[in-house]
Amino acid sequence: MNDQTQNLPFPGNPVVPQTFDASKVIQFQCRKGIACWNACCSNIDISLTPYDILRLKRRFEISSGEFLQKYTVPYELEQNSIVGVKLRPVENGTACQFMTPEGCSVYDDRPTACRYYPVALLSMRRQDEYTDHTSYALVDEPHCLGHKEPRQISVSDYRKEQGLEEYDDLARGWRQLILKKKSSGPSIGKPSKRSLELFFMVCYDLDRFSQFVVSEGFSDIYDLPAEEMKNILCDDVELMQFGFRLLKQVLFGEESIPLRKEAAHERHLRHQEKMQRMETEAAARRAAEQDEMYGNPDE
Ligand code: SF4
Ligand code: SF4
Numbered sequence: 001m002n003d004q005t006q007n008l009p010f011p012g013n014p015v016v017p018q019t020f021d022a023s024k025v026i027q028f029q030c031r032k033g034i035a036c037w038n039a040c041c042s043n044i045d046i047s048l049t050p051y052d053i054l055r056l057k058r059r060f061e062i063s064s065g066e067f068l069q070k071y072t073v074p075y076e077l078e079q080n081s082i083v084g085v086k087l088r089p090v091e092n093g094t095a096c097q098f099m100t101p102e103g104c105s106v107y108d109d110r111p112t113a114c115r116y117y118p119v120a121l122l123s124m125r126r127q128d129e130y131t132d133h134t135s136y137a138l139v140d141e142p143h144c145l146g147h148k149e150p151r152q153i154s155v156s157d158y159r160k161e162q163g164l165e166e167y168d169d170l171a172r173g174w175r176q177l178i179l180k181k182k183s184s185g186p187s188i189g190k191p192s193k194r195s196l197e198l199f200f201m202v203c204y205d206l207d208r209f210s211q212f213v214v215s216e217g218f219s220d221i222y223d224l225p226a227e228e229m230k231n232i233l234c235d236d237v238e239l240m241q242f243g244f245r246l247l248k249q250v251l252f253g254e255e256s257i258p259l260r261k262e263a264a265h266e267r268h269l270r271h272q273e274k275m276q277r278m279e280t281e282a283a284a285r286r287a288a289e290q291d292e293m294y295g296n297p298d299e
Contacts, residue, residue: 019135022156023156026152029146036145047113048087048112048113049171050202050204050240052171053068056106056109058109070088071087073085074086077178081181087111115163116162119159122136170240177248191251202243206236221260223260
């Protein structure tokens with residue numbers, strides 16, 4: 001089973017390269033007793049959303065750090081930039097650790113990619129637009145016999161059946177951050193190592209993020225009203241959503257969390273420095289391009 005919740009179709013990919021909206025009717029059913037039972041879970045490539053991790057660590061009653069260590073591997077979502085996490089298969093194999101002969105042992109909390117399969121979710125965002133566009137495609141892998149079952153269902157009903165409305169709602173903030181990072185290109189500049197670490201902690205290691213929120217380091221910078229602080233500390237989902245807001249602020253300057261006065265001043269100075277640095281770099285790039293085009297008269 002390959003995660004098709006982010007990628008665009010490309011040659012050699014089992015995604016049929018036709019996209020459609022949620023009203024499209026597909027022919028598909030997965031059921032116990034089907035001849036290909038578990039074939040999809042025997043060879044996995046499943047990316048996890050922050051909400052997938054939250055649900056699974058809650059199910060196992062372990063910390064996010066423990067979950068990450070036992071059940072995931074990191075991967076590069078974008079070259080030299082933001083990191084994602086995937087389910088770690090069994091030792092020396094390709095099967096999912098949660099697969100049993102009876103089926104998925106974490107079925108009620110299975111990740112988004114498992115719920116979507118065999119539908120691919122394609123989120124796209126244009127650089128000049130704020131909102132992203134969603135479309136779908138069908139993944140038709142030869143080992144999956146579900147396509148031969150006689151059930152017709154619209155993608156919209158399939159999403160409901162698979163509990164995806166809640167999962168997509170709660171992953172929206174994270175997807176927007178990734179799309180925004182991908183579509184912003186060099187205009188935003190390369191995120192610092194610190195902000196990339198913050199991205200990883202907020203999105204995937206929620207228990208560590210919770211410790212950060214109660215630390216002096218956080219309260220030295222942010223001036224969060226006591227009521228809001230209470231809300232985010234007693235509800236993991238609220239904490240995760242707050243984290244997405246914080247990342248929007250840190251990575252893209254979209255301020256929604258009040259800063260302490262001194263921190264706001266320092267941030268302003270840092271922002272000015274960054275803009276100056278980017279202008280200097282852009283001027284140097286332009287000069288180098290001109291030299292290349294017209295030759296350097298000093299040479
Ligand atoms: S989490 Fe469940 S459905 Fe998803 S790959 Fe693992 S066993 Fe299969
Ligand atoms: S029908 Fe497809 S999704 Fe269901 S068990 Fe078979 S391979 Fe997996």
